[in-house]
Amino acid sequence: MAILVTGGAGYIGSHTVRELVEDGRDVVVYDNLSRGHREAVGEGTPLVVGDINDYIKLKETMQKYAIDSVIHFAAESQVGESMANPEKYYFNNVVGTLNLLKAMKDCDVKKIVFSSSAAVYGEPQEIPITERCPKNPTSVYGRTKLMVEKILVDYDVAYGIRHVALRYFNAAGAHVSGEIGEDHTPETHLIPIIMEVALGKRDKIKIFGTNYPTPDGTCIRDYIHVTDLAKAHILALDWLINGGPSRAYNLGNEKGFSVLEVIETVERITGIKIPREDTSRRLGDPAVLIASSKKITDELGWIPRYTTLDDMVKTAWNWHSKNPNGFNDK
Numbered sequence: 001m002a003i004l005v006t007g008g009a010g011y012i013g014s015h016t017v018r019e020l021v022e023d024g025r026d027v028v029v030y031d032n033l034s035r036g037h038r039e040a041v042g043e044g045t046p047l048v049v050g051d052i053n054d055y056i057k058l059k060e061t062m063q064k065y066a067i068d069s070v071i072h073f074a075a076e077s078q079v080g081e082s083m084a085n086p087e088k089y090y091f092n093n094v095v096g097t098l099n100l101l102k103a104m105k106d107c108d109v110k111k112i113v114f115s116s117s118a119a120v121y122g123e124p125q126e127i128p129i130t131e132r133c134p135k136n137p138t139s140v141y142g143r144t145k146l147m148v149e150k151i152l153v154d155y156d157v158a159y160g161i162r163h164v165a166l167r168y169f170n171a172a173g174a175h176v177s178g179e180i181g182e183d184h185t186p187e188t189h190l191i192p193i194i195m196e197v198a199l200g201k202r203d204k205i206k207i208f209g210t211n212y213p214t215p216d217g218t219c220i221r222d223y224i225h226v227t228d229l230a231k232a233h234i235l236a237l238d239w240l241i242n243g244g245p246s247r248a249y250n251l252g253n254e255k256g257f258s259v260l261e262v263i264e265t266v267e268r269i270t271g272i273k274i275p276r277e278d279t280s281r282r283l284g285d286p287a288v289l290i291a292s293s294k295k296i297t298d299e300l301g302w303i304p305r306y307t308t309l310d311d312m313v314k315t316a317w318n319w320h321s322k323n324p325n326g327f328n329d330k
Helices: 011-022 055-064 080-083 084-104 141-159 190-198 228-243 259-270 293-299 309-323
Strands: 002-006 028-032 047-049 067-070 109-117 160-167 170-172 205-208 224-227 249-253 276-279
Touching: 002 011, 011 028, 011 228, 028 055, 055 084, 055 228, 067 084, 067 228, 080 084, 080 141, 080 160, 080 276, 084 141, 109 228, 141 160, 170 228, 190 205, 190 259, 190 309, 205 259, 205 293, 224 228, 228 249, 228 293, 249 293, 259 309
Parallel strands: 002 028, 002 067, 028 047, 067 109, 109 160, 160 249, 170 224, 205 276
Antiparallel strands: none
């Protein structure tokens, strides 16, 4: 019996696949390669190039490889794009997941770990954010993730498909080997953008707002190492394999780092001065986003290993410095 990882050629998906394989699990990757990279999938791991809106291919894949459970990463994930092109996001993230769930139901696959997002909360009403906080997403992307969470609850009741939804914050870092890492086009995440400045691929980093009510005036965010995220997905899968009921958990570091702290850490670790430009705030950017991970720690025993900003930046720099053009260097 095998695990199907949709979006397994992407950033977090490929790191999860790596951890699963190293743990001796049988894994099949399903990815349309629109955002993912064939080179991110390790040798010997089957890769099915397909879209989650292709029900027939999903069903055929589940039957061919005797799929027993699913870890579902496949999604469009850019907040700005979701507001400009909501149709793309509703069809891919919601309708695509419905196709996946239909294939699971028809193939009697009863376990799914879902890659959700902190975006389901919208503007937080308290810090740290717990699972009890109101869910009022402010973007189409966040609404698609919350819709899927609600669909999963209904599919559990009606069809017995149990799930764990993992709501995480800012993924960062790369595999310690430096063999896989973060490679997006376009790049929208802070740490890899700063790395591009360090590598001379950008002239400067723009700081969107320096007058927030924070110690240094810049936004504070909760960063979590991508390998720690991967481990959490495996713990969630094992919870379901062992008969655990459906759950939703936050994944965070429970402490935040400001934009300036991130820039200064990159400068210190790389030895390269990062030119910066202060500019106006972006609409809808909260001052502070920090998650509480107490629930998943208490229930599943999840303990992040790479908890310092240095850990995340060092592994990211190891990847980016060796692969300045991402997987195009492979």
